[in-house]
Amino acid sequence: MADERTLAELGEFGLIAMIGEAIAQGPMPASVQVGVGDDAAVVAVPSGRVVVAVDQMIEGRHFRRDWSSANDIGRKAVARSMSDIAAMGATPTAVLVALAAPADLAVGWVHDLVIGMVTEAAVVGAALVGGDTSACDVLTLSVTALGSAADRVVTRAGAKAGDGVWVAGDLGRAAAGLAVLSRGHRQPKSLVSAHRVPEPPYAAALAAVAAGATSMIDVSDGLLADAGHVARASGVTIDLEWATLTGDSDLEAMARNLGVDAATWILGGGEDHALLATFPANANVPAAFRRIGSVKRLKSEESEEVLIDGRAAVVPKGHEHFR
Amino acid sequence: MADERTLAELGEFGLIAMIGEAIAQGPMPASVQVGVGDDAAVVAVPSGRVVVAVDQMIEGRHFRRDWSSANDIGRKAVARSMSDIAAMGATPTAVLVALAAPADLAVGWVHDLVIGMVTEAAVVGAALVGGDTSACDVLTLSVTALGSAADRVVTRAGAKAGDGVWVAGDLGRAAAGLAVLSRGHRQPKSLVSAHRVPEPPYAAALAAVAAGATSMIDVSDGLLADAGHVARASGVTIDLEWATLTGDSDLEAMARNLGVDAATWILGGGEDHALLATFPANANVPAAFRRIGSVKRLKSEESEEVLIDGRAAVVPKGHEHFR
Numbered sequence: 001m002a003d004e005r006t007l008a009e010l011g012e013f014g015l016i017a018m019i020g021e022a023i024a025q026g027p028m029p030a031s032v033q034v035g036v037g038d039d040a041a042v043v044a045v046p047s048g049r050v051v052v053a054v055d056q057m058i059e060g061r062h063f064r065r066d067w068s069s070a071n072d073i074g075r076k077a078v079a080r081s082m083s084d085i086a087a088m089g090a091t092p093t094a095v096l097v098a099l100a101a102p103a104d105l106a107v108g109w110v111h112d113l114v115i116g117m118v119t120e121a122a123v124v125g126a127a128l129v130g131g132d133t134s135a136c137d138v139l140t141l142s143v144t145a146l147g148s149a150a151d152r153v154v155t156r157a158g159a160k161a162g163d164g165v166w167v168a169g170d171l172g173r174a175a176a177g178l179a180v181l182s183r184g185h186r187q188p189k190s191l192v193s194a195h196r197v198p199e200p201p202y203a204a205a206l207a208a209v210a211a212g213a214t215s216m217i218d219v220s221d222g223l224l225a226d227a228g229h230v231a232r233a234s235g236v237t238i239d240l241e242w243a244t245l246t247g248d249s250d251l252e253a254m255a256r257n258l259g260v261d262a263a264t265w266i267l268g269g270g271e272d273h274a275l276l277a278t279f280p281a282n283a284n285v286p287a288a289f290r291r292i293g294s295v296k297r298l299k300s301e302e303s304e305e306v307l308i309d310g311r312a313a314v315v316p317k318g319h320e321h322f323r
Numbered sequence: 324m325a326d327e328r329t330l331a332e333l334g335e336f337g338l339i340a341m342i343g344e345a346i347a348q349g350p351m352p353a354s355v356q357v358g359v360g361d362d363a364a365v366v367a368v369p370s371g372r373v374v375v376a377v378d379q380m381i382e383g384r385h386f387r388r389d390w391s392s393a394n395d396i397g398r399k400a401v402a403r404s405m406s407d408i409a410a411m412g413a414t415p416t417a418v419l420v421a422l423a424a425p426a427d428l429a430v431g432w433v434h435d436l437v438i439g440m441v442t443e444a445a446v447v448g449a450a451l452v453g454g455d456t457s458a459c460d461v462l463t464l465s466v467t468a469l470g471s472a473a474d475r476v477v478t479r480a481g482a483k484a485g486d487g488v489w490v491a492g493d494l495g496r497a498a499a500g501l502a503v504l505s506r507g508h509r510q511p512k513s514l515v516s517a518h519r520v521p522e523p524p525y526a527a528a529l530a531a532v533a534a535g536a537t538s539m540i541d542v543s544d545g546l547l548a549d550a551g552h553v554a555r556a557s558g559v560t561i562d563l564e565w566a567t568l569t570g571d572s573d574l575e576a577m578a579r580n581l582g583v584d585a586a587t588w589i590l591g592g593g594e595d596h597a598l599l600a601t602f603p604a605n606a607n608v609p610a611a612f613r614r615i616g617s618v619k620r621l622k623s624e625e626s627e628e629v630l631i632d633g634r635a636a637v638v639p640k641g642h643e644h645f646r
Contacts, residue, residue, distance in 0.1 A: 012644040033372060037556070038478050039410040039541050040376035040470075045368045049356060052375075052452070053363035054467055056421040058459045087362040098379040098421070098465040103645045129375070132465070135644045136381045142421040142455070142465035144377055147363075155361050218362050233360070321335040321458045322426045 002108030023128045026118035041129035043094045049149035053084035059139040067181045070109045072196040074116025081145035083200035083273040087218035089154040089209035090147035094129045095121050100136030159215040159234035161297040163278040166289035168204035175269025176251045200273040204288035208277045216277040222268040231305035239307040240293035325431030346451045349441035364452035366417045372472035376407035382462035390504045393432045395519040397439025404468035406523035406596040410541035412477040412532035413470035417452045423459030482538040482557035486601040488616035491527035498592025499574050523596040527611035531600045539600040545591040554628035562630040563616035
């Protein structure tokens with residue numbers, strides 16, 4: 001039964017104890033040498049190189065409690081950060097969370113949030129190893145994910161002219177799901193779920209390293225924006241083939257229903273946490289990836305960094321905070 | 324000259340570029356293999372064991388912009404997290420920050436904040452290697468610090484009966500400084516500065532490991548609360564000698580001025596980020612530490628975990644969020 005006390009009634013130390021108990025319900029990998037409960041956690045990094053990223057979710061901007069369950073929000077917060085680790089070609093091993101929450105928040109809600117976090121971490125054998133809690137008028141979650149680097153890390157900077165451009169995972173479904181929720185609907189589940197709990201293709205990331213990926217990025221700002229990040233870091237042009245990006249019948253039907261251009265979601269929608277990677281022409285690309293374009297030489301300072309079917313892309317470039 | 328544009332005018336990508344430039348003003352240690360600008364950072368961990376902690380600061384709860392400069396707040400945010408790494412007996416190497424800020428915040432303020440963060444990290448040769456930015460009505464900073472473990476990590480759990488209890492750094496000055504600021508004063512600087520920018524004894528932490536410290540903790544919740552954490556984790560009683568805790572003339576004069584019992588600050592005040600450690604009786608304890616008590620056997624379930632001069636301590640036990 002849900003604990004309906006508030007955080008104010010439980011207090012910080014009670015909350016920390018509750019979180020510790022929730023974490024204990026998940027597996028604790030041998031790599032975790034010191035977990036929750038000390039000044040810091042200690043985690044094995046067999047490769048001697050730790051991969052680390054932080055990402056935050058803020059109520060009203062990244063999630064709404066009436067649109068997503070606490071469990072969903074916990075899963076998504078962890079998935080977002082672990083996806084960044086995967087995009088470097090590494091396996092996430094440990095997660096820390098800084099939780100700032102209103103004092104009138106229900107203890108049961110936080111419990112479900114933590115269970116969601118532990119559940120998502122366990123998908124790749126990772127564990128929640130530390131964190132911090134504080135009172136705050138706005139509910140915010142900042143999640144740090146760690147991984148041990150593979151023999152090679154894959155950055156945004158290695159794409160070469162002649163490489164193919166490939167993607168693993170969905171594109172635009174999270175944005176479509178958000179549009180559905182924004183209009184007061186809860187269906188279709190396939191789209192709404194993509195917004196609530198993304199499913200980053202963690203295993204595909206490791207396979208991509210092994211197959212010789214030359215660059216990789218987590219698609220979180222939108223395909224065009226993220227392809228642009230790779231193009232700029234690598235000094236190349238990326239030419240996407242529109243025909244390869246169409247054919248998601250759920251998404252396209254919903255776009256027609258809502259009178260939206262599906263391209264807005266496919267090219268501009270973030271938060272699917274697909275992986276965009278480039279591979280040499282002769283690479284044996286893992287089955288999780290599909291080819292969506294090619295890498296070309298950047299011809300001059302004026303050249304466009306991302307093209308669609310050889311022409312400058314003109315759809316919205318994704319979400320930008322503060323604007 | 325300070326950049327008076329707002330974050331809304333600069334936009335998220337402009338902000339990220341500005342932060343990158345501010346970071347480039349600090350040193351970048353060789354241990355940072357991939358820094359800001361990719362999906363995740365990659366940092367060398369020569370020992371194969373990473374030490375990691377996260378801590379957050381929230382406007383109105385942990386700091387006020389009219390009491391501390393942006394530079395002070397940046398230094399403090401980083402010092403808090405790096406102090407947790409030091410308390411495990413490790414040297415901090417890298418820091419990440421999740422910044423959530425109102426869109427009307429001045430760009431120049433964030434610039435100074437980042438410079439403060441880079442400055443504090445550089446005190447121990449660490450660098451800012453990553454982060455996340457988002458709009459939020461409440462200004463919050465969540466800082467993750469990483470370090471490479473020494474041969475041995477020092478947890479809260481190793482204190483043994485017969486050990487001495489030692490402290491490095493100030494006790495109660497940050498709380499006294501906060502009390503001064505709360506009453507509208509700005510002097511004495513020695514106390515106010517302790518609140519604005521704590522100076523964790525980073526070097527003493529490494530020396531403590533080498534000298535055989537059996538337990539160590541960052542004093543952030545207050546001496547009694549943190550001694551209690553060590554006592555509980557180690558299954559011992561800690562007996563503090565009051566006479567060793569007195570004699571800070573600035574602090575005691577201010578306590579008399581304000582009509583406050585100095586013990587409230589010394590025993591209950593957090594945020595000085597002193598280090599509390601236990602050492603065997605025959606240890607050659609580093610000069611940065613002074614002896615403040617001894618570890619005793621916990622006699623029964625009912626025994627007090629922390630005593631002062633052999634008697635139960637009855638002063639406030641420090642700050643607790645949500646209460």
